Amino acid sequence: MEDQAKSTDATALAAFYRRERLHPEKTYLVQPLPDGQVQNYSWGEVGAQARRIASYLLSLDLPPQSHIALISKNCAHWIVTDLAIWMAGHISVPLYPNLTADSVRQILEHSEARAVFVGKLDEWASMRSGVPQDIPRIGLPLAPDDPDLLTWQALLDAHEPLPGTPSPEPDQLATIIYTSGTTGMPKGVMLSFQNMYFSANNCLRLFNISDQDRLLSYLPLCHVAERQFVEIASLLAGETIFFADSLDTFQRDMQRARPTVFFGVPRIWVKFHLAVISRVPPRLLDTLLKVPVLGRIVGRRVLEGLGLDQIRYAVCGAAPVADSTMAWYQSLGLNIAEVYGMTENCGYSHLGRPKRYKKGWIGLPNPGVECRLSEDGELLVRSNGTMQGYYKEPEKTAETITPDGFLRTGDIGEIDNEGFLRLTGRIKDIFKTSKGKYVAPAPIENLLSAHSRVEQVCVVGNNLPQPLALVQLSEAGVHEAGENRQQLARSLAALMEEVNAVLARHEQLSCLVILEDSWTVENGSMTPTLKIKRNVVEATYQDRFEDWSVSGKHVVWQAEG
Structure with missing residues (x-):
């Protein structure tokens, strides 16, 4: 692997050139359009457009390795733009497509972006004031109508394709990914x-991925998981990428793609599960699945309905997943294989x-990964995937990467004698009760999430005698609450007692609070990857924690508590 890294062929851009040369007519990107149709882009077409946009970027006469921002929901031209930025010898800085104007301004100023590409967005009108007036703004084909945006087609018409195969050195900075973060100001991770x-x-x-595999891209491409699992993997292996248009069309997009490889965060897998049991009674489905032969047929039908019947490899990551969810699938x-990693x-x-x-265990270290536990149980990892550092923040970089190159993950974990990893919580999420006992919320949340009427959970308890759980009901739970609240309350109370029975005394919950608000x-x-921002949730309800805990x-129902 080290020998490969010394070659300019060992980059995603070089891999794209190979695909462009080997099968220029093969479909690479499948983009749904507002009218319900789809547009297919071949490897050759992607290359032709990327080369013209790269020529435009070179015409700006920017310093080499300038930072070029990209703000867009997932779409075919997100990837075309990324390739163009690299072809022009610059560094891409992707932003989440749902940021506020202040957050956009903060990242663009911190990254010193010299131009910004604007793509498919729902809230551009409220974001645009965050873009400095003195840098070029380029609109992708699905960008909102805005006279201040240079149009994609006009740039294609005005510039000849960049010739040759300009290739960066492997150790050159490719991108700065600003972490979504569950707390605080995002940091710019240099990869x-x-x-x-x-x-x-x-x-x-x-x-064992090949160019015959299909992917559905729906998680933000500016997040490292989608960037690596979808964009970079497709450039190397030649997979076809289908894009999801919106949440409303997600099921139709799944059916169109019939992905063979699929990455989902826990919330997505839970939503699929809840969608099924909202139509078929859980007990009936479980009974049918246990019947020999019939069970396999029923399971296949369920997967077909979800668009998951062609899956060869299913992966879950970005947050802890409940054992019950894995068992149901x-x-x-x-x-489903669980994966663990960080932007860093x-x-x-x-x-x-x-x-x-x-x-209950995530799995083994990947090839080329070394790991160990610190004295306080924090997981430390080292590999050639470790970032170059945080942009403009050498002190935070030094705090995060040890002198011998290990990344401090911030996760508390265990490693068994076979090398399997289990995480027990984030250091920053662990809280201390008023009795001086420390509690890791994630394992408790996973136990509560096994209930079919529970969609999201946040366990809190800092300076409280005992923790309590803030609960959002699933769609089926909301329906049951409207039909028979007392029955649902008894079921949830039984859940709490069942969970408390396996917890240490200081971890046991005082109550479940059923919230009507949406997170x-x-x-x-x-x-953006559907992880709860604990600091925001806690700040929203903390004034009522004591009243709820002594109820x-x-x-406890939010409206009544």
Whole structure:
């Protein structure tokens, strides 16, 4: 792997040139359009457009390796733009497509962006004031109508394709990814072409991916998981990428793509599960799945309905996943491998092996990954995927990377004698009760999430006598609450008692609080990869924690508590 890293061929851009040369007519990107049709882009067409946009960028006469921003939801031209930036010898700085104007301004100023590409967006009108007036603004084909945006087609018409195959050195900076973060100001993670190639190339070997595989891109491409698992992996392996148009069309997009490889965060896998059991009673489905022969047929039908029947490899990552979720998919005949990684190491650290599954454990270190535990139980990892550092923040870089090159993950973990990893919580998430006892919320949340009427959970308890759980109901739970609240309350109270029975005394919950509010990306309660922002959720309800905890009820309803 080290020998490969010394060659300019060992970059995602060089891999694209090979694909462009080998099969220029093969479909690479499949983009749904507003009218319900789709537009296919071949490898040759992607290359032709990227080369013309690269020529435009070179015409700006910017210093080499300038920072070029990209703000867009996932679409075909997100990838075309990324390639063009690299072809022109610059560094891409992707931004999440749902940021506020202040957040956009903060990142663009911190990164010293010299131009910005604007693509498919829902809230551009509220974001545009965050873009400095003195830098070029280029609109992708699906960009909002805005006279200040240079049009994509006009640039294609005005510039000849960049000739040759300009290639960066592997150790050159490729991108700065600003972490979505569950707390605080995002940090700019600097990843080189070598970092990205090492991570994606080794993952392809683990999964045996080929150019016959299909992907559905729906998680933000500016997040390291989608960037590596979809964009960079497709450049190396030649997979076809289908894009999801919106949440409303997600099921139709899944059916169109019939992905053979699929990455989902836990919330997505839970939503699929809840969608099924909202139509079929869980007990009936479980009974049918246990019947020999019939169970396999039923499981296959369920997967077909979800668009998951062609899956060869299913992966879950970005947050802890409940054992019950994994087990449910296993009952359908779909084995999900859990993956663990961070932006700071290109998402490349540990992976569950399909033939070496161990309940409750993530999996083994990936090839080329070294790991160890610190004295306080923090997981430390080292590989060629480790970032170059945080942009403009050498002190934070030094705090995060040890002198011998290990990345401090911030996760508390355990490693068994076979090398399997289990995480028990984030250092920053662990809280201390008023009795002086420390509690890790994630394992408790996973236990509560096993209930079919529970969609999201946040366990809190800092300076409280006992923790309590803030609960959002699933769609089926909301329906049941409207039909028979007392019955649902009894079921949830039984859940709490069941969970408390397996917890240490200081971890046991005082109550479950059923919230009517929604936690969404739009209201700032969740990250773009659907992880709860604990600081935001806690700040929203903390004035009521004490009243809820001493209510004497197992289940407290927000409107009544």
